[in-house]
Amino acid sequence: MSLIQFQAVSKSYPIYSSPSDRLKELLTFNRRKFHQDFWALRDVSFEVPRGQTFCIVGENGSGKSTLLQIVAGILAPTSGSASVNGRVSALLELGSGFNPEFSGRDNVYLNAAILGFSSAQIDRVYRQIEEFAEIGDFINQPVKTYSSGMVVRLAFAVAIHVDPEILIVDEALAVGDIYFRQRCLRKVHEMRARGVTILFVSHAAGDVKALGDRTMWLDKGRVRELGNTDMVVSKYLAAMVEKDTGYLELKHRDPVDRNGPVHAPEVVTEIPNIDHRYGDRRAEIIGIAVLDPYGRKLPLLEPHSDIVVRISVRANASLQMPNVGFMLRNHLGVDFAGTNTTREDIELPPMEEGDVYTLDFHLEVPDLYPASFSFSPAIADGTLMNYQMCDWIDNAVSLQMAPGNGQVYGYMHLPCKVEVNARLDDNRKVAEAQLG
Ligand SMILES: Nc1ncnc2c1ncn2[C@@H]1O[C@H](COP(=O)(O)OP(=O)(O)O)[C@@H](O)[C@H]1O
Ligand SMILES: [Mg+2]
Structure with a gap:
């Protein structure tokens, strides 16, 4: 039997072009519609049998987190049916699950209780959770004082220690340092080996390939490919590279004037983007x-x-x-x-x-x-x-990155020179000496 089964699941969010539209809608008691429906998921069907690791890839905004939230029971589908049979432990995107005013310790108890653990059961795993999270004395501070990396550490520690039947991991591992990421990945592999059913979303193709029994590619809310992980990931990567070449026109925009005056401020004070x-x-x-x-x-x-x-x-x-x-x-x-x-x-x-x-x-x-x-x-x-x-x-x-002169196989073109019918230098000297 499949633990997770989605049949023609669609999910729409209402989009209001201004806050007053939302108010207008309320004032007409929803008899008139002032919003548009944005379809984050369209007609998505798949099954995950017990013990399988199912990966989801897709560009930002393709509906991955929405899908995971439906599996976790946080969102309901707008249409279609989603059935989930098993205790779910979810590591969703940042900010979910913890009460910022409570201490880390209280949140551990709260979270584990929501997942069906009794106090005695939590007492037994609490030390392990604390040790895995490695956030030291912060465990007694309110979660609102945590860095995003610390929140993920604690959330991950809870998620893996509550003995779930279904583990959901949503990109969260991109946050924080690489050592913690690797430790978490090892845990995910361990749980996979123990037969836990896993739903895994990641931008890291290598992680997906190493974990996924099957993989689904979501594209603007629709299933673009579903099947063997290697096949789906290869198609997805190929499509991404092709899409990126569309940016080529940028190359000819705004040419750099190499003879112009140099304005090079010593100190830079702008941070164009902050993800975490x-x-x-x-x-x-x-x-x-x-x-x-x-x-x-x-x-x-x-x-x-x-x-x-x-x-x-x-x-x-x-x-x-x-x-x-x-x-x-x-x-x-x-x-x-x-x-x-x-x-x-x-x-x-x-x-x-x-x-x-x-x-x-x-x-x-x-x-x-x-x-x-x-x-x-x-x-x-x-x-x-x-x-x-x-x-x-x-x-x-x-x-x-602009394309160079030729195809790049893999991540980068190796700096390399090729000689045909060449002999190593020593051989050549020997040969020359013999000729000379
Ligand atoms: N609460 C919401 N209200 C309106 N639109 C939303 C909401 N949550 C997500 N969306 C939109 O739904 C689409 C899918 O989002 P999401 O599931 O987070 O994608 P992903 O995780 O693949 O990046 C995005 O275009 C996003 O802007
Ligand atoms: Mg997401």
């Missing part, structure tokens, strides 16, 4: 920009071009060993490459409150496949092995 942010804030990122060598903002990344990633930071307290860097993430949310001052053998002097540093990272853009890439800047205090994160911002700048 965490850290103890003893120091903060105050700006990030991706520039050409003349200090001008780049509209596009081009293979083999020289770029400058400029990051400005300010200390709010003293930092012994400041380390500033960034992570380059690809359009699937995979951490692709990154570096920082310590890694580049630059020892930054200790910072005092009010100090502002601006770091320029000069790099040559590799021949990456043409998709969108984002830069996530960070400042930490400590060594590479032992540090405290002061400020981390997910996806602060996103830039489109």
Whole structure:
């Protein structure tokens, strides 16, 4: 028997073009309609048998979270039927499930109770939850004082320790540091091996391929593909790359005037985007920009071009060993490459409150496949092995990668020279010596 069964499920949200429309609708006792229906899911059917890991991929806004919320019983379908038979433990997108005014500890008890655990049962797993979350004394503080990364740690710890029959994981693992992410993934694999039924949404194609028994691709609320994971993920990735090449026109827009005057502000004070942010804030990122060598903002990344990633930071307290860097993430949310001052053998002097540093990272853009890439800047205090994160911002700048001269197989084109019928240098010298 299938634990989860969706039959022609559709879900619409009302969209009001202004708040007053909502009021007008109320005043006419809903006899007149002042809204439009936005269909987040259209005619979605699938089944997940017991013990299977079912993955969902799709672009932002394709309806993945809406679908998971229906499985979790938080939303009801507008039409169609959704049946779920089993105890569900859901790790949904940030902010859901916890009461911000209560302490972490109280929230653990509250959450586990909602999932059907008795106090005695929770007592037995509480220490494990606390240990897995690794948030230290914060467990006794109200959840509203937590960073987004801490919320996810605790939510994940609860979700996996309440012995669910169905585990739902919605992209939440993209938040927080890579070590915690890997620890969580190991747990998901363990639960999979134990026969827990899993619904997994992720932008990381590698994670999906490693976990998914079957995969569904949602496209604007509709099922585009459903079946074997490798097949679905390959088709999805191919479609994404094709779509991204549409951005090519950007390349010819706004040409850079290399003879013009140079305006290169030393300190950058703009953060174009903040998806998630965490850290103890003893120091903060105050700006990030991706520039050409003349200090001008780049509209596009081009293979083999020289770029400058400029990051400005300010200390709010003293930092012994400041380390500033960034992570380059690809359009699937995979951490692709990154570096920082310590890694580049630059020892930054200790910072005092009010100090502002601006770091320029000069790099040559590799021949990456043409998709969108984002830069996530960070400042930490400590060594590479032992540090405290002061400020981390997910996806602060996103830039489109322009296609190079040829096809890129995989993530990047290997810097490579090919010789045909060549001999190794030593052989050649031997050969020349013999000829000579
Ligand atoms: N409460 C809501 N009210 C109106 N529109 C919503 C609501 N929640 C989600 N949507 C819209 O529904 C679509 C699907 O959203 P979502 O399920 O979050 O997609 P995904 O998780 O794949 O990014 C998006 O266009 C989103 O803007
Ligand atoms: Mg979502």
